Amino acid sequence: MPYTVPKLEDYSPAALDKAVQELLTAVRQEADAVSNEADWKAFRDRWMARKNGILTQVNDLWLKAAPGPAKRDVGSRVNALKVEVEQIVDGAQQRMSGAASRARLGSERVDITLPGIHKPIGAEHPVIKTMNEIVSVFRNIGYSVAEGPEIETDYFNFEALNFPPNHPARDTQDTLFVVGQEKKRQRDRLLLRTHTSPVQIHAMEQQPPPIRVVVPGKVHRADTADATHSPIFHQVEGLAVDTNITFCDLKGTLDHAMKALFGSDVKTRFFPSFFPFTEPSADVSVTCFKCGGKGCRLCKNSGWIELLGCGMVDPAVFKFVESNGYDPAKVSGFAFGMGVERITMLKYGIDDIQLFFQGDVRFLEQFV
Numbered sequence: 501m502p503y504t505v506p507k508l509e510d511y512s513p514a515a516l517d518k519a520v521q522e523l524l525t526a527v528r529q530e531a532d533a534v535s536n537e538a539d540w541k542a543f544r545d546r547w548m549a550r551k552n553g554i555l556t557q558v559n560d561l562w563l564k565a566a567p568g569p570a571k572r573d574v575g576s577r578v579n580a581l582k583v584e585v586e587q588i589v590d591g592a593q594q595r596m597s598g599a600a601s602r603a604r605l606g607s608e609r610v611d612i613t614l615p616g617i618h619k620p621i622g623a624e625h626p627v628i629k630t631m632n633e634i635v636s637v638f639r640n641i642g643y644s645v646a647e648g649p650e651i652e653t654d655y656f657n658f659e660a661l662n663f664p665p666n667h668p669a670r671d672t673q674d675t676l677f678v679v680g681q682e683k684k685r686q687r688d689r690l691l692l693r694t695h696t697s698p699v700q701i702h703a704m705e706q707q708p709p710p711i712r713v714v715v716p717g718k719v720h721r722a723d724t725a726d727a728t729h730s731p732i733f734h735q736v737e738g739l740a741v742d743t744n745i746t747f748c749d750l751k752g753t754l755d756h757a758m759k760a761l762f763g764s765d766v767k768t769r770f771f772p773s774f775f776p777f778t779e780p781s782a783d784v785s786v787t788c789f790k791c792g793g794k795g796c797r798l799c800k801n802s803g804w805i806e807l808l809g810c811g812m813v814d815p816a817v818f819k820f821v822e823s824n825g826y827d828p829a830k831v832s833g834f835a836f837g838m839g840v841e842r843i844t845m846l847k848y849g850i851d852d853i854q855l856f857f858q859g860d861v862r863f864l865e866q867f868v
């Protein structure tokens with residue numbers, strides 16, 4: 501029989517005690533029977549609903565009906581009763597949510613002795629690794645690092661580097677142009693930079709002399725892919741401008757850099773060359789780091805490996821940035837540029853440049 505609130509006739513302390521005890525016994529029994537959320541809500545409402553819940557009935561049937569002299573005693577018992585019933589209702593809810601979370605923990609238990617899921621972490625690409633090595637050699641001797649856009653204007657890629665419009669020297673760098681720009685002036689036309697040298701101009705426009713900067717970056721040429729050519733490759737450019745910079749400084753700097761990169765016993769050799777933006781210009785070779793200069797397949801029996809282009813900054817280039825302090829009568833400087841893929845191939849004995857771009861993990865993981 502579910503509990504119902506009795507009317508009281510006897511308001512003696514003993515009778516009140518008995519009524520209170522019966523009520524508490526009933527609420528405890530019902531609390532114990534609660535086993536899920538819906539049960540608990542029904543239980544709570546049955547006892548605590550403002551409208552006609554059991555506590556409200558107690559208020560009406562016991563307190564309001566009590567004769568004057570008994571009101572005080574009945575009032576304090578009813579208040580205590582309310583507090584106790586609330587605690588029992590809360591307790592039932594806690595017991596239930598405790599049981600629910602234990603059930604969830606049980607069903608979601610993980611076996612921590614199973615081997616984990618192996619997620620291989622990536623590693624630096626060999627080209628980026630070499631590029632960072634080259635950059636850090638120059639950082640160690642006080643160079644800062646700059647970058648520039650891969651989409652350049654004709655002005656920065658050619659004109660300000662002293663390749664005049666229509667000059668045949670432009671043909672040495674097969675260029676990818678952005679289409680549909682016939683209406684623009686030639687110097688404003690966009691292209692994919694063919695070398696990192698345009699960043700020399702950006703750097704000098706931003707910073708007055710003295711300047712020492714290296715520029716790592718990606719460049720593009722309209723070359724058909726084969727074992728030694730790729731339409732996308734990387735260069736590291738260098739530029740140093742100050743008063744009294746001489747070809748001696750260029751030789752000493754690059755000799756140091758090549759020793760730092762390939763080992764202290766390599767020797768360097770400077771060969772006359774041509775670039776529109778340097779005068780004089782040179783190609784730099786190092787003694788073959790495989791045979792030590794005796795001659796082998798890597799160096800095609802010459803004992804030397806050609807690695808980079810360089811030269812003294814042509815005064816005609818300074819003319820384009822003269823307004824930022826580069827007066828060709830007062831400053832001088834040198835520049836150099838090297839191909840990162842080529843250096844990486846020579847360093848690791850890789851015979852096909854395409855391997856760098858195919859993304860085959862079996863190739864790449866050898867450099868981790």
Ligand code: PHE
Pocket residue numbers: 694695696697737738775778809810811835836837838
């Ligand atoms: N930019 C030249 C090239 O891509 C290399 C170079 C850089 C030569 C700086 C001289 C000075 O071939």
